[in-house]
Amino acid sequence: MDNNTTAWLTVPAPAKLNLMLHITGRREDGYHELQTIFQFLDYGDQLSFQIRTDDTLTLTPEISGLNFEDNLIIKAARSLQSHANARGKNCGANIRLEKTLPMGGGLGGGSSDAATTMLALNVLWQLELSLEELAKIGVKLGADVPVFIKGQACWAEGIGEKIIPLPDLAENWFLVACPNVHSDTKEIFSHKELTRDSQILNMRHALEGQAANNSRNDCQLVASKLNPEIGKTLNLLNKFGSAKMTGTGACVFLSVASENKATQVANKLPAELTTFIAKGTNLSSAHKVLFGSV
Numbered sequence: 001m002d003n004n005t006t007a008w009l010t011v012p013a014p015a016k017l018n019l020m021l022h023i024t025g026r027r028e029d030g031y032h033e034l035q036t037i038f039q040f041l042d043y044g045d046q047l048s049f050q051i052r053t054d055d056t057l058t059l060t061p062e063i064s065g066l067n068f069e070d071n072l073i074i075k076a077a078r079s080l081q082s083h084a085n086a087r088g089k090n091c092g093a094n095i096r097l098e099k100t101l102p103m104g105g106g107l108g109g110g111s112s113d114a115a116t117t118m119l120a121l122n123v124l125w126q127l128e129l130s131l132e133e134l135a136k137i138g139v140k141l142g143a144d145v146p147v148f149i150k151g152q153a154c155w156a157e158g159i160g161e162k163i164i165p166l167p168d169l170a171e172n173w174f175l176v177a178c179p180n181v182h183s184d185t186k187e188i189f190s191h192k193e194l195t196r197d198s199q200i201l202n203m204r205h206a207l208e209g210q211a212a213n214n215s216r217n218d219c220q221l222v223a224s225k226l227n228p229e230i231g232k233t234l235n236l237l238n239k240f241g242s243a244k245m246t247g248t249g250a251c252v253f254l255s256v257a258s259e260n261k262a263t264q265v266a267n268k269l270p271a272e273l274t275t276f277i278a279k280g281t282n283l284s285s286a287h288k289v290l291f292g293s294v
């Protein structure tokens with residue numbers, strides 16, 4: 001049987017920024033309680049999907065150094081396959097990946113790839129799982145997956161699964177700089193010097209602080225200690241405004257007044273530093289493509 005006859009569906013897997021990130025506690029299972037503001041960027045990876053009539057999954061190209069079954073794209077597809085199988089459906093897909101986001105950058109690339117895979121295959125395989133159901137499956141793959149599945153800029157608490165949408169956040173331009181280091185999320189969260197007792201904030205106060213550019217990321221100090229390149233990059237960007245790290249790093253970002261301004265700043269940075277310019281978006285580009293604007 002020919003498995004390659006259906007059309008390809010192309011869906012973006014956008015990056016996210018944590019505009020602020022506080023750690024307020026540690027759960028018994030070792031995971032940390034956070035308070036964070038998520039916003040998407042109009043920049044990221046891109047995935048294309050073609051359904052197959054058998055239950056095979058293929059991925060082209062694979063990510064070098066990462067086993068096929070460890071790739072979050074494949075893990076996400078497998079978790080949906082189990083749901084399909086339970087309903088007596090036999091589902092497979094050919095998947096193409098255009099990887100743009102640095103791994104271990106704090107931009108959520110792996111989680112976003114997983115969420116886009118679940119959103120797209122849910123449609124293509126006609127599984128009709130709700131976003132809520134997909135988010136419940138997705139959180140097992142990574143703490144940030146539910147946010148990418150829900151697709152809205154948000155305030156998040158718990159380990160990131162308690163989400164309140166923030167449709168009115170300012171959609172600013174950002175200059176993002178990616179020091180050439182891999183920041184290890186597990187290592188940062190297990191570091192003895194990590195701040196774990198930030199005061200629990202009320203969301204409105206956090207948003208006011210954010211709007212006044214008075215916010216912080218509790219992981220920044222430890223990440224800079226483990227990878228001094230992160231601290232150096234923050235210092236470089238701080239000459240032009242108030243830079244912050246996203247997630248557990250390594251990327252850092254600066255909010256700027258316009259795309260033009262971002263280009264001007266980027267031109268003043270050392271040529272060897274990888275940067276990109278992107279606009280914050282309150283609706284994920286994956287949702288825009290799959291469900292249209294709301």
Ligand SMILES: C[C@](O)(CO)[C@H](O)COP(=O)(O)OP(=O)(O)OC[C@H]1O[C@@H](n2ccc(N)nc2=O)[C@H](O)[C@@H]1O
Pocket residue numbers: 018030031032033034036106111141142143144145158159160185186189246247248
């Ligand atoms: C810090 C953030 O980047 C904020 O967006 C994310 O919460 C991290 O999410 P992620 O990369 O999807 O992280 P996961 O793959 O779920 O977790 C990696 C490791 O980080 C630690 N971890 C992660 C998230 C969290 N809230 N508490 C933790 O302690 C755990 O040791 C976990 O084994």
Ligand SMILES: Nc1ncnc2c1ncn2[C@@H]1O[C@H](COP(=O)(O)OP(=O)(O)OP(=O)(O)O)[C@@H](O)[C@H]1O
Pocket residue numbers: 063066070071072073101102103104105106107108109110111113114144183185246247248249250
């Ligand atoms: N499709 C994928 N893309 C990127 N990383 C993946 C993927 N699948 C599995 N991984 C694993 O996940 C790790 C974290 O990658 P990712 O790019 O999501 O980091 P991150 O941006 O720091 O994430 P976060 O902000 O959620 O901490 C990688 O080092 C890699 O081992």
